[in-house]
Amino acid sequence: MTTSFDAIPTIDLSLANHPETLPQLLEDLRHAIVGVGFLYISNHGVPSPVISDLVSALPELFSLSEETKREVALENSPHFLGYSGVGSENTGGAVDLREQFEFATELAATWREGSPLYEHLRGPNQWPKGDMKLRRVIESYISELSALGERFLDLVAQALSLPGGTFQPFLSDQHRLKLVHYPECTSSASGQGVGPHKDSSGWWTFLLQASPPEVKGLQVLNKAGFWVDVPVVPGTLVMNIGQAFEVVTAGICKATTHRVLSGQRERFSVPFFQGVRRDLVKAEAVGALGAHFAGMIGDESTVGSQIDSAFLRGKYDTWGESQLRTKVRSHRENGRKFYGEVYEQYINDDF
Numbered sequence: 001m002t003t004s005f006d007a008i009p010t011i012d013l014s015l016a017n018h019p020e021t022l023p024q025l026l027e028d029l030r031h032a033i034v035g036v037g038f039l040y041i042s043n044h045g046v047p048s049p050v051i052s053d054l055v056s057a058l059p060e061l062f063s064l065s066e067e068t069k070r071e072v073a074l075e076n077s078p079h080f081l082g083y084s085g086v087g088s089e090n091t092g093g094a095v096d097l098r099e100q101f102e103f104a105t106e107l108a109a110t111w112r113e114g115s116p117l118y119e120h121l122r123g124p125n126q127w128p129k130g131d132m133k134l135r136r137v138i139e140s141y142i143s144e145l146s147a148l149g150e151r152f153l154d155l156v157a158q159a160l161s162l163p164g165g166t167f168q169p170f171l172s173d174q175h176r177l178k179l180v181h182y183p184e185c186t187s188s189a190s191g192q193g194v195g196p197h198k199d200s201s202g203w204w205t206f207l208l209q210a211s212p213p214e215v216k217g218l219q220v221l222n223k224a225g226f227w228v229d230v231p232v233v234p235g236t237l238v239m240n241i242g243q244a245f246e247v248v249t250a251g252i253c254k255a256t257t258h259r260v261l262s263g264q265r266e267r268f269s270v271p272f273f274q275g276v277r278r279d280l281v282k283a284e285a286v287g288a289l290g291a292h293f294a295g296m297i298g299d300e301s302t303v304g305s306q307i308d309s310a311f312l313r314g315k316y317d318t319w320g321e322s323q324l325r326t327k328v329r330s331h332r333e334n335g336r337k338f339y340g341e342v343y344e345q346y347i348n349d350d351f
Contacts, residue, residue, distance in 0.1 A: 005036050005222050008230055008238075014043035016155055029159040033241065037256030038220045040236040041206070045151070046144045053137045055210045058268045061101065062181040064128060072126035074102060078338040079109070079123035080327045086183060089330050091195035097262045098193050100180045103138055105146070105275075107174050117342065118278050118320030121327070122174055142177055142272070145206055149175070149274040152204065152239070160249070162292065167203070170248065170285075172275030176201055180269045182217065185262040193217055193260030193267070199242040200311070200326050202273030207238040210268040217267050221257040230258075243311055244276040244319060247285045250293035278320030282311070285319070315349070325349075 009032045015025035032039040074082035086099045109123035127135050150171075154164040182193045199205045209218065209232040218230040220240070230238060246255045260269075311322040325346045328335030335343050 006226075006228055008038050008040055008220070008228070009036060010040040010042055010233070010236065012042050013045065013152075013155075026155070026159045029155060033156060033159065033253050037254050038230065038238065038240045038258070040233050041152075041239050042233075042236050044148055044237055046141075046148060046237070050137075050140050050144050051208065054141050054208070054270065055268070057134055057137050058179060058181070058210055058270075061128075061134065061179060062099065062268075068128055072101075072128055074331060075334045075337060077123070077126055077334070078120045079104070080121065080331060080334060081123065082126040084331065088333070091192070091197050091330070094192050094195050096194045097185065097191045098180055098182045098260075100178050102176065102178050103142065104176045105142060105174045106139065116279075116318070116320060117339070118318065118324045120338070121278060121320065121323060138177065138179075141270075142175065145177070145272040146175055146274075148206065149204060149272075153274075160253075160292075162289070166289070167248070170203065170244070170277055170280060172202075172277050175275040176273040178271050178273075180271070182260065182262050182267040182269075184264055184266045191262040193262040196221065196257050196259045198246075198255040198257055199240060199271075199273065200323065201275075202242045203244050203276050204242055204274045205240050206272045206274070207240070208270040208272075209238060210270055211266075215263070215265050215267050217260045217263055218269070219259055219261065221259075227259075242273070242276075244280070244285065247282070247311060248289055250286070250290055252293050276319050278318065278323070280319040282317050285311075 009028065011025065011029055011032055013025075015021040069083045069085070072082045074080060074084040074088075076082060081102050081104055083101050084099065086097060087095050089096050089098070089100075103125050106125055107122055109120075111119040111122070150168065153167045157164055157166040185191045207218075211232060213232040213234065216229060216231060218238070219227040220230055222228050240258065241253050241255045243255045245253055260267075311319055316322045316325060324339070324342075328339055328343060328346045332347070335346065339346075
């Protein structure tokens with residue numbers, strides 16, 4: 001029988017600091033990741049100034065001139081890092097009403113002739129010129145969220161009755177961050193800020209909803225097939241499961257379907273995607289912990305089970321190639337420019 005939820009649970013990470021409260025935290029965390037897949041994290045340990053500096057920078061960043069934004073356009077980057085404007089990305093075949101800057105852990109490009117094509121995804125950021133403060137703010141946030149992600153993984157392992165450190169070998173050397181602006185919707189009806197999807201960009205997503213509580217838009221699909229609002233709760237981050245974690249946990253922890261509706265007020269959000277090793281093959285992902293989860297059953301709505309999931313059901317054996325396919329399908333101008341040899345294949349291989 002399908003169980004469901006009508007609200008998002010909150011996990012207080014400070015409970016992990018005390019032996020007497022840790023068991024309750026692990027029980028609550030297990031319920032949240034197995035039964036819901038979306039949760040609020042309070043007392044997460046990310047310093048308030050790191051968050052407030054980032055939130056304060058967002059309006060100014062998106063107010064940059066069109067010329068400045070073009071200089072760091074995502075279409076300049078084979079790594080899919082940089083600025084993309086409203087309408088340049090689509091989800092589920094429909095245009096998303098958002099603009100965004102994409103950054104990642106700062107790393108050099110290492111792809112060489114003969115390397116797998118997906119290794120092109122690793123590479124440096126494009127930074128708006130002349131704003132070193134912005135770079136410091138973003139790099140500080142990426143550093144703090146990277147550390148939070150690793151702490152959280154150990155707690156999740158314990159919640160699933162696994163040894164600490166179980167999930168670290170699956171991690172990538174590069175995590176990704178999006179700074180997203182949803183302009184106000186000029187029509188009377190809500191538009192598609194981003195369409196229904198499961199996060200395919202990482203192990204987990206840690207989302208900072210960077211607008212006031214009265215600004216709504218984020219919704220998650222529950223297991224009965226109904227949309228549930230995920231309102232802003234000050235002082236928290238929202239966490240949801242990515243597709244790779246669903247694979248490694250044998251479908252016990254589902255990547256939850258969610259969407260964003262554009263409304264009558266602009267909205268800012270900052271998702272951080274904890275990266276997965278690009279060379280992770282499906283056999284390793286499925287087999288590493290398969291025995292531990294054998295006999296357990298995970299469920300989700302019919303609608304959720306039909307969301308495109310290239311690594312779960314696709315023909316590509318490595319996480320890196322399934323990621324590259326997703327990026328090319330979402331950013332087609334970029335795909336045509338840098339990945340012409342596989343562009344038509346990726347665009348036309350619906351499965």
